[in-house]
Amino acid sequence: MSLLDPHALPFQADVHPDARPALRLTWDSREAGPDTAFVALPGEAMHGNRFVQAALDAGAPFVLTDLDVPRAVRVPDARDALFAWARTERAKNALVIGITGSVGKTTAKNYAAAALQAAYMPVFNTLPAIACFLIEYGAQAAPLVVEMGIDRVGEMAQLVDLVSPDVGIVTSIGAAHLEALGTVENVAREKGLILNASRALVGTQASSYYPGVPSYGFEHNDFAGEHLQLDADGARFVYQGVQVTLPRAARVQAEAALLGLVLAQTAGTELQGAAQRMANVEVPGGRYRVLPGAFTIIDDTYNASPLSMFAALNALATHTPAAGGRRISVLGRMLELGAAEQSLHADVGEYAGECADLSYGVGQFAAQLGERAYATVPELLDALLSEVQAGDVVLVKASRGISWTPEKRAAEGVGLDTVVTALLERRKQL
Template sequence: MEAVEPLWDSEAAAAACAGHSSGRWQAHDVSIDSRSITRGALFVAIRGDSGDGHAYVADALKKGAAAAMVDHVPEGVAQEAPLLMVRDTQAALEALGAAARARSAARIVAVTGSAGKTGTKEMLRAAFARQGMTHASQASYNNQWGVPLSLARMPRETQFGVFEIGMNHAGEITPLTKIVRPHAAIVTTIAPAHIGNFESLTAIAEAKAEIFSGLTPGGVAVINQDNPFFDLLARRSREAGAGRIVGFGASPAAEARLVKAVHHAECSCVLAEICGQPLTCKIGLAGNHWTMNALAVLAVVQALGADMALAALALAELKPLAGRGRRHRLHIADGVFTLIDESYNANPASMLAALNNLSGHVTEGRGRRIAVLGDMAELGEEAKNYHRDLAGAIADSRIHLTFTAGREMQILHDNLPRELRGTHSADSAGLVTPLWETLRPGDVVMVKGSNSSNMGKIIKDLLALGDADLQINTMKSA
């Protein structure tokens, strides 16, 4: 059998983070969570929100970890255990990530934005995987732990690396993008997310613009040209030394431009012009926002000299991620209804995108379009306005009925035209029965809210009640 080169051996890891290895070991993965650690991984003991990883070193080793990175020998761990002793495990994880980046010849892309980071990252993964060895961040691993961890996990042989970078506060993206050092950086959109932590949308745009400070010299900035902050972001990218700026969107000025899109329930058909090259393709995710994100993906593919046709084929085969548009067909008494699971998260931009998508949905028979909405979190002082403003959007849409859950959503309920008002409940659990009793064949139900609003509970319960899921499209979650 061909020998697989380890991701890290004891010498390389010790050298990368100026640490000291006891014993010789080889690791095939890196992990900061002993619950999900795989055999042969290097466990890094991080001091995080949910405690000190040093308390889980013994457990990780018992589960087959190749070694553990620590700043002291934790109680219950043998002195002769395979350990990588460092001064500060957080700094050492960053150093390990930086070393993985330094030894890599991969083309690197970083993705940030107020919405669509994970989806766009997964689109890039799919587009590149068709043409070379591709490594991408897992799930939404986009913060001070997730980014260095994702880098540290990047195999030497990687040809395309894709990293999601997120933030809750100004200044958080700068250190992350400086270790990722992307050849291309995407800002999907600027919108009110975590705005409770910011003075204004402009402040959010400035914080997202930090991503350009890590660009390799002459790197490519890929920016949403339909967004009012395009000029600001373009200026910041130029100041940071970007060699090229590619705008994407429907704007006639965009280099990666949407010419025409036809939106269907499960996909979109798109005619685009990507940096002078006409392209017709199908996007396997429904909704205008995914079409726009796909333009950013195609712009990156073009800018990095990868194959556009292979990328377009991959985009056609995409399936919605759990909680971000996955669809189910479920049984009720005398028929079938459609459930759209958008329960993963929500902010005003993604809420409008999802409402817009539902509004365009074709129903069957006497079916109605029903929105089931939970609170949008972290909107600060403006929270009430953002929730109230949804009433106008819903009144102008083709949505027939809106159920609401949570404290913030009360104001939306109160402001909806009476005939569009469904049940309001203090929490998501309280909506399940009234919703189930309202449903009839042909209905299309879209469920969305911030993670903390626990709208996933409604999805789970409806899936159980609607027993046989006819599964229009499902895919492993990421």
């Protein structure tokens, strides 16, 4: 990552003489500092210009804004300037991989980056976040892996225009963000715009939506892994004669690792080394993290959709509890499902009954999600913590409701990371 010099920009700007090079860019003034410049973007509630002085006080080397302030890089429109800069830096990289999907895109991103020894996007995948990433890393020799998530019509077109991926990948298609996208068919159409890249790949589950596009996965695919084995210890499979072992992983991780090997193969990267790097991948918190102990906790609380719920329940079913233990599902509300939300929750709850020995539901659709239903998280915890015992395997999963108040999160049964924390404390007592 090279210095970002405000005096050598690819666009016209009025640069204050005291503006200094930076290592990073941010659109969040709270992250501004001596090495991190601030971009003042328009927001839904307020303009970033309101925070320019706070960024300067924090020592930001420069601020991209239309204001006349110290260390300013003055432009008519900071957003347009940011995106123009991002496109210039992206053009300097020989291999940019874009990944989208209703389920598994973050996991796929992490495994692909490990296989290719690439730079990759952090958790945020908004347009401004991706633009900052491209500016910071575009000129380096290593490939880039960019997660491209959408929740509205037209957003993928904007992302493709910005990222211009050389390889476009769709991991899966399912019911997600339907309040804005409307139907699963719309989800497929919008996400499918990424496949206009010069090379395209789709996961097994998504392949029926994109006939003719090369697919990866197990069994019958254009790029197929062999001898997949899934159990409580993790996942194992073979690709092109290379044995892959992924500790405490499920099928979603195995498919992501297979994608990593396919990308490595076509990029000329040695497969054995790629497999070894992927064996050490740590997924971010809340994304199918198996936490072994007196009883096993599966923390999959980062987010949820029907497709990811089914995948998590399938993974729970692969676990064989210790003597006397049970498989337990703890499920909360899935957000942004539109008019079909009740029936979709009921479908998940019915499947939970097949995969788990005990199923708990919490929040608005608690009765649909579990045989033991609770209105709020505190009520759920009172029952769950007295029930769980040594040898159990407990899956915890729901949407985040990240912008909600703690009280609303608890009432709606979203943001079940607090349940994981409570289970970890309970486990210490056994």
